[in-house]
Amino acid sequence: MAPKRKQKEDREDKNKTKKGKVEEKPEETKKVDGEDDFSSDATTKDGKKWNLKVLSWNVDGLRAWLKKDGLSMFEKESPDIVCLQETKCSEVKLPPEAKTVEGYHSYFISAKTEGYSGVALYSKEKPIDVTYGFGDATHDDEGRVITAEFPNFYLVTTYVPNAGRKLVTLDKRMDWDPKFRKHLKDLDAKKPVIMCGDLNVAHSEIDLANPKSNKKNAGFTQEERDGFTKLLSTGFVDSFRQLYPKKEKQYTFWTYIGNCRAKNVGWRLDYFVLSKRLVPQLCDNLIRTSLYGSDHCPITLLMHF
Amino acid sequence: MAPKRKQKEDREDKNKTKKGKVEEKPEETKKVDGEDDFSSDATTKDGKKWNLKVLSWNVDGLRAWLKKDGLSMFEKESPDIVCLQETKCSEVKLPPEAKTVEGYHSYFISAKTEGYSGVALYSKEKPIDVTYGFGDATHDDEGRVITAEFPNFYLVTTYVPNAGRKLVTLDKRMDWDPKFRKHLKDLDAKKPVIMCGDLNVAHSEIDLANPKSNKKNAGFTQEERDGFTKLLSTGFVDSFRQLYPKKEKQYTFWTYIGNCRAKNVGWRLDYFVLSKRLVPQLCDNLIRTSLYGSDHCPITLLMHF
DNA sequence: CATCTGATG
């Protein structure tokens, strides 16, 4: 079974912004948590300015997120590509303002089960091709993967199965991991890959506030962590850790329960995972903690192509 | 099977207010829909001022109603007895501010099915006795009836079974009607009865905005209307129609759909039904359209005892 | 502590 192909109607505007405002302040004092200014002059190691911005956000229900003004992110960040996870919304129920965002081509996939899972992709540039899922009927029915082909790379966005309370769906997750890995490897054999989304795993102890107490909980079991390690070992990198190997308390998810976000008791569950050969083109990976609208915050990737 | 008896813990304050403010304006200009002033100098036909106020309100979810400041009704109206229907809340889940209202003894019954049906009764004066249901296991499990005995009358509050979309539960309703009628007749043999609540029927064409189109819908089928007629024929009166036989557009319920309340496209589903011999003591039956918090508004009965 | 659905009204 091959990845599904859907025919989509899109929009015309293809202006690819090449932002790069100059800031007076030095890098160190500029980046303050909760005070993102959405400008960046990040460059590759050899000094080339970024010219591609990708944003990934688990919106925890697209319709609720819309009511919380989630769409204002488009103006604030003006990403070239936006990937949303947990849209929890079939295409017929999509509010029009989310279905068509001016200046973007948009693509959606939802779970057969209403109100569950679902991902979306918006792109200023029209992809050469867009596919859905990775050729596994069971997983594909849950609307978890969109793959968009661009001239220089594949962009894959995903919402990885949660292992569930008491790990009731850890089996499904363990079935998913090698299949999704294979999908990425197959793509990587053709073009470099940028994969992003909610991977539902904190890779290492540094990636969550309470590693000790969560070793048997969904998102930090040894099995899930090993799955991520294995993915990296097959030729990919976690772009955030690549850039900031020891940076602590950098999370992208905080449960709503108990005011965890205010206390920064969180997890890093959202990632950009790149084909290793893209590392020289990596400029930055930002965590946009100032943006609200979900129990996750968005992450932003800056690349030079 | 006899009506259940529960032992309840109540509060001390038993001050029975005997309100009767004097108003300058004549009756006609005083009563303006949407501008209730919650004072009344209503009297019986032979000029005796009211000294008992009973309020009945289908709250459509007590917890939601609390958030919409439903409790402020207690200060505005200061009724001697308050009856709430569709509390949709088991006693353990009752927020404390609803469980104990200062100056009132309170009694609750809920359906075995969580979040469904349920009625409550608050009384300044402690009832001599309080019973729940009317001795029918099936109906009693749905938490639809509280009967409180006072020195001079029985107070019964009820949430009558809705016949349902496509009349799927009309059978249940038809089973209910004679049984509930018998309950009232049995009580009436001992002391006069004041029954109130959401009877889930508009009795006559005058009692709903769209009689023609609703003849086959729950709340206005011939069966349900006949049930109400039969109740009245066994020695009871609809106190509102007793006082205002031809008053039109007097509703107590408006579906949330389509802004019906603003357009006053509603139904009169909430009633005070009195033993005929109480009619000489009837002072007024008010419809409190100025009070919000549910898809029903409260109704207020003024009696002289 | 949120998001959904689905039953109920």
Add this chain to the structure above:
DNA sequence: CATCAGATG
């Protein structure tokens, strides 16, 4: 167009 429960996260 609301309420609530229950699944899910």
